[in-house]
Amino acid sequence: MxxxxxxxxxxxxxxxxxxxxxxxxxxxxxxxQTEPHGHEYTYLLGSRRIFDPDFLKHDFIWRHLxxxxxxxxxxxxxxxxxxxxxxxxxxxxxxxxxxxxxxxxxxxxxxxxxxxxxxxxxxxxxxxxxxxxxxxxxxxxxxxxxxxxxxxxxxxxxxxxxxxxxxxxxxxxxxxxxxxxxxxxxxxxxxxxxxxxxxxxxxxxxxxxxxxxxxxxxxxxxxxxxxxxxxxxxxxxxxxxxxxxxxxxxxxxxxxxxxxxxxxxxxxxxxxxxxxxxxxxxxxxxxxxxxxxxxxxxxxxxxxxxxxxxxxxxxxxxxxxxxxxxxxxxxxxxxxxxxxxxxxxxxxxxxxxxxxxxxxxxxxxxxxxxxxxxxxxxRIVREYHYLTEDPPDHAGRGAMYAWIRKNTPADSIFITPSYSDFWMRSERAQVVSFRQAPLDGRINEWLKRLQDINRGMEFKHRGYRAVAELRKNQRNLSKQELFSLKEKYSARYYLTDRMRYTLMDLLVYSANNYYLYDLNKRKG
Known part of the structure; x- marks a missing residue:
């Protein structure tokens, strides 16, 4: 040819x-897309840390950029x-x-x-x-x-x-x-x-x-x-x-x-x-x-x-x-x-x-x-206020984050599900998150923390499939395991998407299927 x-x-x-x-x-x-992608929240955290050095300065991952x-x-x-x-x-x-x-x-x-x-x-x-x-x-x-x-x-x-x-x-x-x-x-x-x-x-x-x-x-x-x-x-x-x-x-x-x-x-x-x-x-x-x-x-x-x-x-x-x-x-x-x-x-x-x-x-x-x-x-026909306010399907989580910013200490550390927007919208530190791994020698500690949140068990899956496994076990942490994490990582709050009846004495926030427990309320 x-x-x-x-x-x-x-x-x-x-x-x-x-x-x-x-x-x-x-x-x-x-x-x-009118709403941010999950990882867009994460990619902006470094720039916000530079703009505001106090932002997430107590977080295990983000205290070192x-x-x-x-x-x-x-x-x-x-x-x-x-x-x-x-x-x-x-x-x-x-x-x-x-x-x-x-x-x-x-x-x-x-x-x-x-x-x-x-x-x-x-x-x-x-x-x-x-x-x-x-x-x-x-x-x-x-x-x-x-x-x-x-x-x-x-x-x-x-x-x-x-x-x-x-x-x-x-x-x-x-x-x-x-x-x-x-x-x-x-x-x-x-x-x-x-x-x-x-x-x-x-x-x-x-x-x-x-x-x-x-x-x-x-x-x-x-x-x-x-x-x-x-x-x-x-x-x-x-x-x-x-x-x-x-x-x-x-x-x-x-x-x-x-x-x-x-x-x-x-x-x-x-x-x-x-x-x-x-x-x-x-x-x-x-x-x-x-x-x-x-x-x-x-x-x-x-x-x-x-x-x-x-x-x-x-x-x-x-x-x-x-x-x-x-x-x-x-x-x-x-x-x-x-x-x-x-x-x-x-x-x-x-x-x-x-x-x-x-x-x-x-x-x-x-x-x-x-x-x-x-x-x-x-995706095209959206109201302008979506650029400045939470979309309807995320309104519940937005209210929760607003409550956290207003009612929890700025240096408090949370045990959370792997929500990609938690850092940005709550402005609080986490014990660990699968969403971001430290690109240095701390990655071993990162994996150890994830396993601790995973109820001490090694992961059966990897990549994004490990997130589902982690979320399942994180929402079932026992009271003893939670207080062990509190002592080990100075964690104060435990956030989950299911009611934990054994932790009712620690409950401080409950709305839209989000439940927040204050581990400092432990009696005795």
Whole structure:
């Protein structure tokens, strides 16, 4: 089959601006949620600690901030002067999505795609769920990753336009925002230079590695040092990978046969589509193929690391780009290939490309239909006060948090279910929470505390499934176990979602199926 020539889109400025606006509104209409995602509450805690040093200063996890989100926390911290957490989350989403829309259009232009094809690819990508990994999306919540990805695409644009210095500086910046995304950014974009080394010479590759390394290496060393003690003395890597986040790091946990086939389909189709639609520009073709090859290599390395239980590799999330970036590249390049083939009137090529695309997106579109199109009117038509007040379904918990803030000491420590919004909305410390693990040597104590809340039993499950196990046992802690936790961790309050008749003498709050017990009321 003959190679399909590259497209030549109209590069008029107002077309570019229109594409940015359209993509932004696609994100807004298909991805917006009025309520914060659970982990958005957690990602804002570091910035609030910086703004208010007394906030959660008695909490086991948050009294020491992790260096991994240092830049994100310091960028967000000033916003607490003017806004509450809900407004910061909403504004953060809008900013990240607008920035991503702009950088994606630049990527469209750098790769020579037509705007109409690119926008259609974005829509299909969003409707298909964005990722093969649950709860791991580029366009979703306000967190460090959401700010890092626009700079990844900007760095890719600079590299495709042969601006190595700018690409290296942006890649280093990605590491400062999100170390994991940054590491794989340097690896994938550096691989593009490696595949072009005969054309551009070694100087460009060395320049890219040196500049990005000089910017990011001190920060990476600090992050690695903060985990070093745990890695050698306390099994940090295994606890983090196999217990806390197996839904992101263990392929046995989040990749089934269908996902495995889809990922390889994304890789193969994207690689050959790039070969055909970028045939007229050898540098860009080889560069994009190098990027895809690097993403493939990281995926394979992750599989090998899991087989040999190399947890120090798995904690770097080697599957992230294969599950998040590859679906995007698949829709962009394979759809462009289909439209290019149609333009050159190649029926067999059109049919083949259509079958490939349909086979990959049919299941994904069906699975995500109810989370996107069908629920769209309900998510768009919301009252404005939802931005400043609790939604109706959370009103009961909001009243409880208000009572806690007003009636409990600021330094009190709680034994709680794993509510993702407890820290932010109650402004009180917890003995421990599965929602956030310390990224340093304290992870061993974190696991021990969880086991104590789990009635002293080792966990039978891991990842999010352990939360259900923990919640079941936390709500059944005996009186003796509660007072043991009080003595061991200075816990004063016990929060649960069921009435404990054996603790009626300790009950201080009861409403909307939330029950709070004061362990200091013990008689004798």
């Amino acid at each position: 003959q190679k399909v020539e590259s497209e030549h889109p109209n590069m008029r400025p107002y077309f570019s601006a229109a594409a940015v606006i359209i993509i932004f509104f696609v994100f807004l209409f298909l991805c917006w 992790s260096p991994t989100s240092w830049l994100f926390d310091h960028l967000v911290a000033p916003l607490w002067h003017w806004f509450g957490y809900r407004q910061i989350i909403m504004l953060g989403r809008l900013f990240c999505w607008a920035l991503l829309s702009y950088t994606l259009v630049l990527f469209c232009e750098a790769t020579g795609r037509r705007y109409i094809t690119f926008v259609l690819a974005i829509i299909l990508w969003i409707l298909s769920g964005q990722s093969t990994m649950a709860d791991s999306k580029i366009v979703s919540s306000f967190e460090p990753k959401a700010l890092a990805y626009p700079f990844f695409f900007m760095a890719a644009v600079m590299a495709l336009n042969k601006k190595t210095v700018q690409a290296a500086m942006l890649s280093g910046l990605v590491i400062l925002i999100h170390p994991i995304v940054g590491i794989w950014t340097i690896f994938t974009l550096g691989s593009g230079y490696l595949l072009n080394v005969k054309k551009t010479g070694r100087a460009e590759l060395i320049k890219y590695i040196l500049i990005s390394g000089l910017i990011s290496m001190p920060f990476l060393l600090i992050c690695a040092w903060s985990q070093g003690v745990a890695g050698t003395a306390g099994n940090f890597d295994k606890i983090y990978v196999m217990f806390r986040v197996p839904h992101f790091t263990d392929p046995y946990d989040f990749i089934d046969t269908d996902d495995f086939i889809r990922i390889w389909g994304f890789i193969i189709c994207s690689f050959f589509s790039v070969s055909l639609i970028c045939a007229g520009d050898q540098f860009k073709r080889r560069y994009l193929q190098g990027v895809i090859a690097a993403i493939t290599l990281s995926f394979v390395v992750g599989l090998i690391a899991r087989y040999f239980e190399l947890f120090f590799i798995l904690k770097l999330y080697p599957f992230r780009f294969a599950t998040e970036i590859m679906p995007f590249l698949f829709f962009v390049f394979t759809l462009s290939f289909l439209f290019s083939a149609a333009a050159y009137k190649k029926p067999s090529t059109i049919f083949l490309a259509f079958v490939i695309i349909a086979a990959h997106i049919e299941v994904a579109l069906y699975e995500n239909y109810y989370n996107t199109i069908k629920s769209l009117p309900a």
